[in-house]
Amino acid sequence: xxxxxxxxxxxxxxxxxxxxxxxxxxxxxxxxxxxxxxxxxxxxxxxxxxxxxxxxxxxxxxxxxxxxxxxxxxxxxxxxxxxxxxxxxxxxxxxxxxxxxxxxxxxxxxxxxxxxxxxxxxxxxxxxxxxxxxxxxxxxxxxxxxxxxxxxxxxxxxxxxxxxxxxxxxxxxxxxxxxxxxxxxxxxxxxxxxxxxxxxxxxxxxxxxxxxxxxxxxxxxxxxxxxxxxxxxxxxxxxxxxxxxxxxxxxxxxxxxxxxxxxxxxxxxxxxxxxxxxxxxxxxxxxxxxxxxxxxxxxxxxxxxxxxxxxxxxxxxxxxxxxxxxxxxxxxxxxxxxxxxxxxxxxxxxxxxxxxxxxxxxxxxxxxxxxxxxxxxxxxxxxxxxxxxxxxxxxxxxxxxxxxxxxxxxxxxxxxxxxxxxxxxxxxxxxxxxxxxxxxxxxxxxxxxxxxxxxxxxxxxxxxxxxxxxxxxxxxxxxxxxxxxxxxxxxxxxxxxxxxxxxxxxxxxxxxxxxxxxxxxxxxxxxxxxxxxxxxxxxxxxxxxxxxxxxxxxxxxxxxxxxxxxxxxxxxxxxxxxxxx
Numbered sequence: 001x002x003x004x005x006x007x008x009x010x011x012x013x014x015x016x017x018x019x020x021x022x023x024x025x026x027x028x029x030x031x032x033x034x035x036x037x038x039x040x041x042x043x044x045x046x047x048x049x050x051x052x053x054x055x056x057x058x059x060x061x062x063x064x065x066x067x068x069x070x071x072x073x074x075x076x077x078x079x080x081x082x083x084x085x086x087x088x089x090x091x092x093x094x095x096x097x098x099x100x101x102x103x104x105x106x107x108x109x110x111x112x113x114x115x116x117x118x119x120x121x122x123x124x125x126x127x128x129x130x131x132x133x134x135x136x137x138x139x140x141x142x143x144x145x146x147x148x149x150x151x152x153x154x155x156x157x158x159x160x161x162x163x164x165x166x167x168x169x170x171x172x173x174x175x176x177x178x179x180x181x182x183x184x185x186x187x188x189x190x191x192x193x194x195x196x197x198x199x200x201x202x203x204x205x206x207x208x209x210x211x212x213x214x215x216x217x218x219x220x221x222x223x224x225x226x227x228x229x230x231x232x233x234x235x236x237x238x239x240x241x242x243x244x245x246x247x248x249x250x251x252x253x254x255x256x257x258x259x260x261x262x263x264x265x266x267x268x269x270x271x272x273x274x275x276x277x278x279x280x281x282x283x284x285x286x287x288x289x290x291x292x293x294x295x296x297x298x299x300x301x302x303x304x305x306x307x308x309x310x311x312x313x314x315x316x317x318x319x320x321x322x323x324x325x326x327x328x329x330x331x332x333x334x335x336x337x338x339x340x341x342x343x344x345x346x347x348x349x350x351x352x353x354x355x356x357x358x359x360x361x362x363x364x365x366x367x368x369x370x371x372x373x374x375x376x377x378x379x380x381x382x383x384x385x386x387x388x389x390x391x392x393x394x395x396x397x398x399x400x401x402x403x404x405x406x407x408x409x410x411x412x413x414x415x416x417x418x419x420x421x422x423x424x425x426x427x428x429x430x431x432x433x434x435x436x437x438x439x440x441x442x443x444x445x446x447x448x449x450x451x452x453x454x455x456x457x458x459x460x461x462x463x464x465x466x467x468x469x470x471x472x473x474x475x476x477x478x479x480x481x482x483x484x485x486x487x488x489x490x491x492x493x494x495x496x497x498x499x500x501x502x503x504x505x506x507x508x509x510x511x512x513x514x515x516x517x518x519x520x521x522x523x524x525x526x527x528x529x530x531x532x533x534x535x536x537x538x539x540x541x542x543x544x545x546x547x548x549x550x551x552x553x554x555x556x557x558x559x560x561x562x563x564x565x566x567x568x569x570x571x572x573x574x575x576x577x578x579x580x581x
Contacts, residue, residue: 041288045281046243046257052206053259053272059202060212063114064158064263067175067192070107070118071156074179074190077103080120081181084133084188088126095128104132116172117193120179121146136189139165149178149189156265160220160229161191171228172196173212173220175265196221196228208276212261215269232273234258239273246278253278317345325352333360429467429575432498432505436463439473439496446481452491453481461500465576468505469549475542476509476556476568484513484566500574507570516560524558546572 074080079101088094104118121134129135140146145159156177163169172193179188203210203223212221217234219227234256238245244257258273324337333356337349436457443455477494485492497508546555550573560566 042282049206049208049257049274049276050242050259053274056202056205056210056272057259057261060199060261061263063194063198064175066111066114067194068156068264070111070115071175071177071190071192074103074118074120075154075177076182079103081179081187084120084122084124084127084179085181086126087124091128094126098128098130098133113198114195115192116195117191119191119193120188121191122188145174145176145191146189149176150186152178154178154180156190158263158265158270160214160218161193162229170196173199203272206274208274208280210272210274213271213273215271220270234273234275236271240271249275255281314345321345321349321352324349328352328356333357428469430470432463432466432468432500435468435470435473436498438471439477442474442477443494450481450486450492453485453494454491455494455496457496457498459498459500461498463498463500466500466505467575467577468572469545472542472545472570473507473509475539476570479539480509480511480513480566480568484511484515503574505572505574507572509568509570510565512565515562515564515566517562521558521560546570 080103083097083101086097088097108115108118118132119134120132121136121140123136125135127133127135134140136146143161145157145161148157148159154177156175159174159176160171161174161176162171173196174194175190175192177190178186179190180186199212199221200223203212203221206223209224210222211219211227211232213219213232215236217232217236219230219232221228234247235245236258239256239258240260244255247254247256255276255278256273257276258271261270261272263270321337337353436459440457443453447453447455473496477496480494481492485494493512495508495510497506497510499506499508543555554571554573556571557569558566559569
């Protein structure tokens with residue numbers, strides 16, 4: 001899995017990283033927000049509906065409480081008891097009694113919007129029916145509400161009463177109560193019909209179909225079409241839950257929400273029920289949901305667009321960087337990497353360009369160094385003819401000296417031959433012991449030339465496995481003899497001290513010659529070789545060989561006083577067999 005990710009393009013990795021780090025969490029958060037806002041909007045709608053229910057319950061309670069107060073007053077109204085209980089002898093007597101009683105007319109005047117009729121049913125056969133007082137006959141006695149009034153024995157109840165014998169018959173929500181005097185004697189049944197229009201107007205404060213129903217699911221009142229008396233096919237227990245329940249009515253989905261409504265008097269359960277189209281109740285939640293989804297979609301599109309632009313810009317810069325590295329790897333050291341900006345990628349591009357220039361410079365230096373080395377070797381090879389000829393000639397002289405008994409000539413010729421032999425051998429390093437041996441031969445030859453020259457070689461440390469550049473000491477010793485001792489009138493002396501430590505090699509060449517002035521000494525130690533050694537190429541070449549082969553940290557140091565001699569210290573690494581400089 002890790003290898004597959006590593007093989008992906010950076011553009012793809014950035015997109016995947018964004019999806020994992022940003023887009024998926026944003027989507028999850030958005031989905032949670034959608035659910036939350038939808039539930040919040042739905043809950044707000046439910047709270048609004050229940051708030052309307054509470055207002056309706058309060059207003060209906062006010063109406064029914066007024067009706068109960070009227071019923072209580074009529075229960076103890078002595079004039080009413082006398083009118084209903086009195087046995088009349090003729091219609092005139094009835095008329096006179098009725099015309100003198102104004103209480104019911106007063107109640108109807110005060111509560112005209114609330115009360116439709118006040119009816120009193122009596123078993124008194126001498127009464128005349130006038131819209132308030134009614135004689136009880138078999139038709140009335142068979143009514144369920146009339147029987148219930150007698151069963152409750154003075155307690156009032158509520159029922160839907162439909163009086164078919166009215167001129168314009170219609171059902172009324174009515175208070176029903178058995179009337180009794182102070183002696184508990186029954187003198188009639190009171191029925192107060194509530195005005196259906198007033199209840200319907202109260203229910204119309206809710207915009208949805210809303211009904212007042214009894215425990216038998218019979219419609220008592222409603223704010224829509226006239227369904228009074230019909231039975232609703234609903235579940236009262238399910239609708240009484242706060243969120244109600246969903247039902248399909250005539251192919252449409254509705255949410256049915258109801259609340260219990262208890263009227264004063266005998267405990268009879270009524271219910272306020274709203275039947276709401278589901279698309280209406282979900283309209284606000286869906287609006288909130290669509291708003292949240294739109295916000296998430298816009299955010300996602302915007303963020304994806306930005307990450308695409310960012311990833312394309314980033315991958316483009318990486319491609320330009322990669323292209324530049326390829327160009328440089330193919331030898332185009334001066335290639336300009338066209339990466340803008342000063343961030344990490346811009347800094348990397350600048351560092352690669354600088355590195356390319358450094359590599360180019362190093363290659364040029366190595367090339368020139370190799371070229372010089374080849375030219376030097378070529379010159380050496382070209383000049384080998386004369387040393388070979390001289391070497392063979394010296395061998396002949398050596399044989400002739402031995403034959404003629406000239407021991408000193410034989411000795412000096414063999415030493416000179418050794419020097420010539422080593423000069424034509426092209427070796428990078430030779431043993432320090434071999435270099436010392438060559439210096440001895442050279443000094444012996446010079447001693448034959450100048451009788452007043454003597455020397456001493458002192459070695460400190462183990463030099464058995466130490467290697468050194470060939471002919472490194474000979475130019476220094478030669479310089480001491482030619483420029484230091486040759487001009488002396490007294491006996492000259494050269495001392496060579498060799499000190500080998502673990503990693504360092506120090507060689508000191510001292511003479512008691514004429515020395516040099518302070519100006520010349522300062523020029524030597526300041527490395528102004530060209531102005532000093534214009535014709536003395538031996539010392540100059542020695543210094544250059546040390547710097548080129550061993551590095552800038554190594555070289556030589558000269559100490560001298562005019563007329564007192566010169567001291568040359570050569571500082572080298574102690575290179576042993578198998579080691580590199």
